[in-house]
Amino acid sequence: MKFKQRLQEPARDLPVMGEHDVVVVGGGIAGVAAALAAARAGSKVCLLEKVCALGGLATVGNVIIYLPLCDGKGRQVIGGIGEELLRLSVEGEEPVPEIRVEPVPACWERGGDLEERKKHRFRTGYNPITYLYKLEHLLLKNRVTLLYDTRFCNVIKEGRHIRAVIVESKSGRTALLCKAVVDASGEADVCVAAGEKTPSIGGNVRCGWYYYVDARGQVRLRPLTDPGYMPNLRKPGVKYIDFRGDSAAQVTAHVLASREMMMADMEAIKAKEGGNPYPIMIPTIPCFRMSRRLSGKVTLKPTDDHRWFDDCLGMTGDWRKAGPIFCLPLRSLAAVNTANLITAGRCMSSTGDTWDVTRVIPTCAVSGEAAGAAAAFLAREDEDISFFDLDIPTLQKHLRRRRVIIDKSLLAQ
Numbered sequence: 053m054k055f056k057q058r059l060q061e062p063a064r065d066l067p068v069m070g071e072h073d074v075v076v077v078g079g080g081i082a083g084v085a086a087a088l089a090a091a092r093a094g095s096k097v098c099l100l101e102k103v104c105a106l107g108g109l110a111t112v113g114n115v116i117i118y119l120p121l122c123d124g125k126g127r128q129v130i131g132g133i134g135e136e137l138l139r140l141s142v143e144g145e146e147p148v149p150e151i152r153v154e155p156v157p158a159c160w161e162r163g164g165d166l167e168e169r170k171k172h173r174f175r176t177g178y179n180p181i182t183y184l185y186k187l188e189h190l191l192l193k194n195r196v197t198l199l200y201d202t203r204f205c206n207v208i209k210e211g212r213h214i215r216a217v218i219v220e221s222k223s224g225r226t227a228l229l230c231k232a233v234v235d236a237s238g239e240a241d242v243c244v245a246a247g248e249k250t251p252s253i254g255g256n257v258r259c260g261w262y263y264y265v266d267a268r269g270q271v272r273l274r275p276l277t278d279p280g281y282m283p284n285l286r287k288p289g290v291k292y293i294d295f296r297g298d299s300a301a302q303v304t305a306h307v308l309a310s311r312e313m314m315m316a317d318m319e320a321i322k323a324k325e326g327g328n329p330y331p332i333m334i335p336t337i338p339c340f341r342m343s344r345r346l347s348g349k350v351t352l353k354p355t356d357d358h359r360w361f362d363d364c365l366g367m368t369g370d371w372r373k374a375g376p377i378f379c380l381p382l383r384s385l386a387a388v389n390t391a392n393l394i395t396a397g398r399c400m401s402s403t404g405d406t407w408d409v410t411r412v413i414p415t416c417a418v419s420g421e422a423a424g425a426a427a428a429f430l431a432r433e434d435e436d437i438s439f440f441d442l443d444i445p446t447l448q449k450h451l452r453r454r455r456v457i458i459d460k461s462l463l464a465q
């Protein structure tokens with residue numbers, strides 16, 4: 053965005069709030085997976101999050117369907133933290149159909165029916181409140197330092213390396229020294245600050261998954277989205293309202309328009325069903341599907357379906373249809389010009405229809421685990437090397453030991 057006026061900010065000393073091997077920016081599913089993977093690989097990790105909860109869209113956005121870990125043909129393509137977080141989402145929960153709390157399908161339990169796995173996808177639906185609480189406990193148990201109500205603002209770079217991230221919180225404007233940074237902000241905020249190329253798209257329609265109490269007193273989930281959220285879903289002649297996620301004005305416009313839509317929807321339900329239905333929980337973060345991302349050395353695209361990359365650090369299926377399998381290469385995660393910056397989640401380098409695959413919860417967990425493990429490996433190095441200098445077979449071996457699926461043979465079948 054171009055501004056008419058600019059001012060020079062006076063230089064000032066910054067207090068150093070801490071020193072960590074790995075700083076993870078953003079506590080959505082990608083950030084949680086990254087922090088966990090880095091901590092388990094031996095790093096001292098700090099995760100900073102601007103709201104006061106973990107999970108991002110997957111909890112405070114009320115988006116509660118943990119999409120599948122399988123390829124739709126009965127084969128599991130996501131393991132590791134992706135599976136751990138899926139199982140955690142429903143651990144100890146009873147099914148509640150009205151709010152779509154749905155357990156792991158029986159066929160996907162150990163020893164489950166292989167034929168049934170072709171008919172039922174490996175997914176869950178969960179309660180966002182109990183889930184965010186479980187995610188917090190998981191990170192604390194793994195000795196991750198959590199900083200809530202803390203907003204990433206900028207980086208301090210020396211040459212091609214980030215030496216510190218600058219944050220703002222109740223402690224004021226402070227710095228966190230670090231050896232590697234994971235950008236799991238969803239909107240590539242760190243990449244922008246570090247001067248990476250970050251394409252941005254419009255096309256975000258109004259949406260708001262909300263909970264309400266119906267006329268009979270039953271809590272229900274309403275998964276409300278304007279149709280046409282992808283260009284290929286749009287009908288000719290229909291006018292869609294598009295928003296971008298890369299400016300304060302656009303974010304605010306999207307939040308306000310989405311809120312109007314939810315309230316109008318509630319009125320329509322009232323008019324149709326009578327009684328006194330009322331909303332009880334609306335999303336409390338902006339709900340953008342795809343807005344701004346890294347432009348990496350590799351940008352995943354539809355023709356990469358079933359393509360092997362030698363630097364593959366995880367795999368994913370396609371939640372929309374059976375068959376496709378994508379590999380997530382290190383080159384689609386690591387920043388191009390900033391040696392110690394790597395992305396995870398919906399701001400990794402992916403485009404078109406394939407962005408709609410890499411942005412969903414299970415795939416964000418895969419890219420998160422890959423980015424977190426890679427960041428921990430980089431932080432161990434004494435030399436100032438870049439993510440592209442890491443020994444890929446060693447990293448793959450580490451991830452496989454953690455039950456991440458990196459299996460070329462899945463692409464041949």
Ligand SMILES: Cc1cc2nc3c(=O)[nH]c(=O)nc-3n(C[C@H](O)[C@H](O)[C@H](O)COP(=O)(O)OP(=O)(O)OC[C@H]3O[C@@H](n4cnc5c(N)ncnc54)[C@H](O)[C@@H]3O)c2cc1C
Binds near residue numbers: 241
């Ligand atoms: C309406 C809608 C419906 C969806 N439905 C589904 C579904 O049914 N199933 C599914 O699997 N996926 C679904 N998705 C997609 C999925 O929920 C998200 O894409 C995924 O959860 C993104 O995870 P993430 O960690 O990459 O990003 P986010 O969840 O966006 O997390 C990013 C985190 O970073 C924080 N942050 C951002 N900037 C800063 C900063 N500067 N400083 C500090 N913190 C910062 C944010 O507060 C947030 O917590 C849906 C998305 C939308 C919008």
